[in-house]
Amino acid sequence: MQTTSKHFRAQAREALANETLQASLEGVRRVMPEIRAAAADRCDDFAALCTQAKDVRQHSIDHLDQLLATFEQQVVAAGGQVHWARTGEEATQIIADLCASVDCRSIIKSKSMVSEEIELNSALESAGYEVTETDLGEYIIQLRGEKPSHILAPSLHVSLAEVGEAFNAKHGIERDAPPTDAGEMLLEARAVLREKFLSADVGITGANFLVAETGGVVVVTNEGNADLSMSLPDTHIVVTGIEKVVRSLVDTGVLLRVLARSAIGERLSNYTTFVHGPRQEGEISGPRGFHVVLVDNGRSQLLGTGFRDMLRCIRCSACLNHCPVYTAVGGHAYGSVYSGPMGAILTPAFAGLPGTVHLPGASTLCGRCESICPVGIPLVKLLRRWREASHAQSLPTAGERFGLACWRLVNRWPLVYRLVTKFGVILVRSLSVPGTGQQRWLKRLPSFTALWTQHRDIPAPAGNSFQAQWRRHRAGRKS
Amino acid sequence: MMNKTARDEIMALVRSGTAAQVVDSGAEMVSFDADEKLREDDRKTLIADFRRYAAQEAATSERVAGANDVPQAITRYLRQLELPLQVLAAGEIISGGVDWGLADELEILNRPIRPDGDTVVTGCYAGLAEAGAIVTVSSAHFANELQFLAATHIVVVPVERIFADYEGLWSVVSREFAAGMPRSMNWIVGPSRTADLGVPSKLGAHGPARVHLLVVGG
Numbered sequence: 001m002q003t004t005s006k007h008f009r010a011q012a013r014e015a016l017a018n019e020t021l022q023a024s025l026e027g028v029r030r031v032m033p034e035i036r037a038a039a040a041d042r043c044d045d046f047a048a049l050c051t052q053a054k055d056v057r058q059h060s061i062d063h064l065d066q067l068l069a070t071f072e073q074q075v076v077a078a079g080g081q082v083h084w085a086r087t088g089e090e091a092t093q094i095i096a097d098l099c100a101s102v103d104c105r106s107i108i109k110s111k112s113m114v115s116e117e118i119e120l121n122s123a124l125e126s127a128g129y130e131v132t133e134t135d136l137g138e139y140i141i142q143l144r145g146e147k148p149s150h151i152l153a154p155s156l157h158v159s160l161a162e163v164g165e166a167f168n169a170k171h172g173i174e175r176d177a178p179p180t181d182a183g184e185m186l187l188e189a190r191a192v193l194r195e196k197f198l199s200a201d202v203g204i205t206g207a208n209f210l211v212a213e214t215g216g217v218v219v220v221t222n223e224g225n226a227d228l229s230m231s232l233p234d235t236h237i238v239v240t241g242i243e244k245v246v247r248s249l250v251d252t253g254v255l256l257r258v259l260a261r262s263a264i265g266e267r268l269s270n271y272t273t274f275v276h277g278p279r280q281e282g283e284i285s286g287p288r289g290f291h292v293v294l295v296d297n298g299r300s301q302l303l304g305t306g307f308r309d310m311l312r313c314i315r316c317s318a319c320l321n322h323c324p325v326y327t328a329v330g331g332h333a334y335g336s337v338y339s340g341p342m343g344a345i346l347t348p349a350f351a352g353l354p355g356t357v358h359l360p361g362a363s364t365l366c367g368r369c370e371s372i373c374p375v376g377i378p379l380v381k382l383l384r385r386w387r388e389a390s391h392a393q394s395l396p397t398a399g400e401r402f403g404l405a406c407w408r409l410v411n412r413w414p415l416v417y418r419l420v421t422k423f424g425v426i427l428v429r430s431l432s433v434p435g436t437g438q439q440r441w442l443k444r445l446p447s448f449t450a451l452w453t454q455h456r457d458i459p460a461p462a463g464n465s466f467q468a469q470w471r472r473h474r475a476g477r478k479s
Numbered sequence: 480m481m482n483k484t485a486r487d488e489i490m491a492l493v494r495s496g497t498a499a500q501v502v503d504s505g506a507e508m509v510s511f512d513a514d515e516k517l518r519e520d521d522r523k524t525l526i527a528d529f530r531r532y533a534a535q536e537a538a539t540s541e542r543v544a545g546a547n548d549v550p551q552a553i554t555r556y557l558r559q560l561e562l563p564l565q566v567l568a569a570g571e572i573i574s575g576g577v578d579w580g581l582a583d584e585l586e587i588l589n590r591p592i593r594p595d596g597d598t599v600v601t602g603c604y605a606g607l608a609e610a611g612a613i614v615t616v617s618s619a620h621f622a623n624e625l626q627f628l629a630a631t632h633i634v635v636v637p638v639e640r641i642f643a644d645y646e647g648l649w650s651v652v653s654r655e656f657a658a659g660m661p662r663s664m665n666w667i668v669g670p671s672r673t674a675d676l677g678v679p680s681k682l683g684a685h686g687p688a689r690v691h692l693l694v695v696g697g
Contacts, residue, residue, distance in 0.1 A: 027678065065493045078659065084486040136684055137675040153674065160677055182676040190685060194594050197685075214660050224627050224671040224686030231617075231624040231663065242489065249652065253645030267532060268610035271686070272666040280662050282619030296489045303496020 001088065001117055001297070001351045004335035008358035011333040016455055018330075020159045021149075025327050028156070032321035035265030036372065046261070053258040054376035056251040057312035060243070064303070067212040067245045068294070074215025078277030080290035088118030091295045095120060095204070095237055096127045098291055102235050104129060104201040110219070110226035111135035112206025113151055113315060114241050114295055116337040117350065120204070132196045134225035136189055143170045149331035151338065152263055152317040157330055160185075193225075203229035203287070207240035208314070209255060210292075213248045215276055217292065220259065222270045230275060235289035238275075242294050243311040249274075255314060258374035262316040298350045306385050310345050312375040319369035319379060325362050328455070334359060341369040341379045348386055357395040360386035418467065425461050432460035522638065525608045526697055529641050532611025533692055536669030537682060540692035546573045550582030552693050553600060553633055557585075560689070562631060567592055570621030572602045572635050573695060592628050599629035599687075604664070605648055606641035606694075612668040613692065614648065616661040623663050632667075632687040638697035 004011065015021055040046035060067060072082045083098075085091035091114075099107065107129050109115065121142070124131045133142040137155040141148060143166040148154030155163070160182060167188055168178035179185050205226045209218040217238050219226045230236045246252055252274075260266045279286035302308055320326045320340030331339035336347040336356070344359035360383045370379045390396060391404070410420050432440035440460035445453045452458060464472075530540045543552045549572070557564050565586040568577070579587050592599070601621070605614040613634050617623040626632050642648045652660075671686030682688045 031678070062497060064497055065490055068490070068493065084489050086485045086488055090485060134685065135675075136673045140675060155675055163676065182681055185676055186673070186681045186684065190683065191595070193685065198594060216660060222671070222680075223673050223684035225684070227627045227665065228624065228685055231627065242493070249649045250646060253649065256645070266536070268607075268612055268666065268668050270536065270667065270669055270672055272612075274660070274664040274666075276660040276662055276664075278662070280617075280619075283617060283622075283662065284619070285622040285624055286617060286662050294489070296492070300489055300492035300496055303493060308496075 001336070001347070002119065003347060003351045003356055005347060005351070005356040005359055007335060008333060008362060011335055012329040012362075015329040015333045018157070020162070021157045021330050023159075024156050025330055028150075028321055029327045032265075032318075033372075036262055036318055036321070039261040039265040039267070043261070049254070050258055050374045050376060052254045053314075053374050054312065056246055056254050057314065057375045059251070060246050061303070061308060061311045063247070064243065064245065067247060068242060070212040071210050071215055071245050074212070075277065075290075075292055076215075078215050078290075079280075080215070080277040080292060083291060083293045085293055085295045085297070088295070088297050091118050091239060091293055091297070092120050092123035094293050095239060096124060096129075098235070098237055098289075099124065099127070099129055099202050102201060102289060104235070106130045106132070106196065106200045107202045107204060108132050108134050108196055108200040108229050108233065109138075109204045110206070110221060110229045111138045111154065112204070112239055113148075113337060114206055114297075115204065115239050116148060118239075118295060118297065120239065132193070132200075134193055134197070134229055135221070135223060136186075136225075139189065139193065140166060143167070147332065148337060149339070150317065150320060151315055151331075157332065197228045197232050200229075200233045202235045202237060203231075203233040204237045204239060205230050207238050207244055207292075208259070209252050210240065210245040211247075211249055211252055211274070212245050214274075216249070216252075217275045218252055218256075219273050219275065220256070220269045220271065222264070224271045227271055227273055230273070231286060234287055236275070236278070236287040236291070238290075238292045239295060240292070241299055242296055243299050259314055259316050262318040262372070262374040302349055307345065307349055307382055309377050310342070310349070310382060312377055313342055313346070314375055315342075316374060318372050318374065322368045322372050324364055324366060324368070329362075334362070341383065342377075345379065345382045345386065353386065353390055353393065354395060357390045360384075360390065361396075418465075421465050422468070425463065425465065429460050429463065435459075522697060525641055525643055526638055526694060529606050529608040529611055529636075530692070530694065532608070533668060533690075534611070536611060537672070538611065538669040538690040538692055540694055542694045542697070544696070546575060546577055546695060547581055549573065549577050549635055549693055549695065550579055550585055554582045554585045556633065556691055557598065557631075560631075562598060566598045566600045566633070567625065567629075568600045569625045570601055570618065572600060573637060577635075592625055594628070596630045597628070598631040598633065599625045600633045600635065601626055602635050603640070605651070606636045606692075607645065607648060607666065608641055609644040610666075610668055612666045615665045615667070617663040617665075618661060623665060626665070626667070627671075627686045629687045630683070631689040631691070632670075633691045633693065634667075635693045635695055637695050641694075 075082050083094045121131050133139045140155040150156040164178035207217045208220045260269045278290035319342050323340050326340035338346045348356040363383050365380050367380050432442050435441045442458040564584050567588045603613040604616045670682045670688050670690045671684045672680040672682050673684035674680045
């Protein structure tokens with residue numbers, strides 16, 4: 001998996017200065033946690049529902065080999081074919097070969113993060129195929145030649161005016177100025193993409209879940225683009241990760257309940273489709289070819305490690321929406337198709353720690369992500385685990401390691417700790433300015449510490465440390 | 480040959496990974512226990528909640544007494560929206576059929592669907608009160624893509640096929656499709672929508688911009 005995660009700091013600075021992005025992220029901060037909380041509140045016991053969902057996913061991971069074997073057997077029984085890909089390159093080659101075998105010219109795709117992970121579009125385009133993304137957000141970023149900045153809302157960083165400019169540049173419609181009205185743009189995109197749907201030879205979708213007991217592929221969207229992608233072309237190719245398999249339809253229902261609530265604050269997404277194989281006897285429509293490409297690409301390596309819990313992830317994006325770092329810098333800063341807390345754990349696993357070492361550090365470890373994860377992934381523990389691994393491999397910079405060494409020294413010697421905190425507090429308070437009441441604020445710090453106050457004000461520490469107050473309290477009781 | 484090797488290698492890695500840390504959760508799945516769960520015996524509540532949750536997702540609905548009321552109800556709905564009084568009827572609309580002759584002004588089109596703009600009437604396999612969703616299944620008699628290509632989708636939902644929750648549906652599915660699942664089972668709640676062009680969401684992204692439910696019976 002290609003990333004630009006090693007440039008996280010520069011990318012984050014760029015993101016913080018991007019006003020369009022900041023306006024979109026403000027919307028995420030303000031709206032998404034609220035609608036998820038409201039959906040959870042409407043349930044009598046959402047926590048119990050999440051426990052069920054966690055159990056379903058844990059069962060999948062603990063029995064992955066059996067479930068994959070059963071799934072494969074059932075797909076074949078339904079007339080489909082299953083293909084296995086160890087790497088992203090193998091997966092793209094399999095899909096290109098399948099396209100070649102059906103004399104394909106044009107391909108329509110619905111949103112699939114695995115296809116982003118393996119860079120499927122560029123591989124297929126290099127092989128000479130026209131590939132059109134049909135999720136509107138994916139279509140917008142495809143027109144702009146960009147990567148997704150959110151796993152659910154890939155064009156989150158693009159303003160409506162920029163969408164209009166992209167449509168104006170690519171749709172070949174003669175007009176005086178780019179469209180500015182969202183309704184007009186929707187109709188335009190619908191008309192352009194409807195043509196693509198009707199003429200495509202191959203439809204490629206991802207999968208939210210795979211159902212072992214029936215060989216079903218479950219795809220969830222709000223636009224309905226996946227349904228058109230998998231029902232109109234003559235060949236349907238599903239590309240997905242091996243960890244998506246679950247035991248049964250009943251288990252799938254449990255996951256669907258937490259997925260939509262966590263992702264968009266709804267009971268259920270608008271379209272949930274269970275596909276079982278190709279066109280059946282007597283049917284007059286539906287694809288004649290049905291292929292499932294199961295991608296490993298590092299997933300099986302996680303099973304026997306401390307990062308195994310991450311395989312429970314159902315890509316709901318709730319952890320992104322609740323993360324103070326993601327909602328400050330957006331997805332592109334991470335330099336990976338997977339961003340936010342889940343991305344900061346998955347990206348080093350798939351792309352290697354040396355080039356992605358900043359990502360586990362891109363967290364305040366506040367635990368908000370972990371508290372709302374519908375499948376109970378211990379995200380904070382896993383972020384810490386990557387940090388420990390990076391330190392063990394001496395990957396942080398010399399400055400960072402020096403800083404940690406100093407911190408360790410101060411914490412090992414109580415006298416040093418007391419002196420440092422005492423004079424540190426005096427120094428920091430001297431730099432603060434009065435706020436309301438007793439509270440003082442740090443608005444501008446000197447030298448390199450200015451980075452801390454560049455984008456926010458920080459409350460100044462109280463005059464006395466807890467230890468000093470405790471000593472005074474004890475002295476008072478004795479006297 | 481390469482692919483067989485890939486399968487074997489992946490399965491071997493998966494087996495060694497699962498064997499390394501298998502901690503069977505051992506938990507048997509239990510049914511949905513939220514207060515949104517509906518009692519199957521309370522059909523009025525069931526229907527009301529089905530319609531309420533569908534409305535929350537921008538679907539409209541209407542109750543009609545029987546299959547004979549369906550043509551008139553469709554005519555009224557189309558006229559209210561000033562849409563052409565023409566529909567494509569896809570698959571079996573309701574058990575026993577619909578007497579389209581009961582609505583003189585309504586034209587049942589006998590042509591392929593146009594790229595956009597048509598109204599399609601379908602039946603459904605089930606309704607899901609828990610989510611306000613309808614469930615359709617593809618078959619030799621039902622080309623399921625029509626419901627996505629339509630501009631307006633009118634769905635006839637017999638009350639006796641509305642299930643309280645997903646578990647209720649699966650229990651019927653396991654019985655009725657014991658010989659094999661249909662190629663495509665579609666759960667649909669409300670019209671197609673997108674939030675990629677700003678908030679609030681815009682309806683009619685790819686699929687129908689209007690979904691109207693005719694709840695028959697009860």
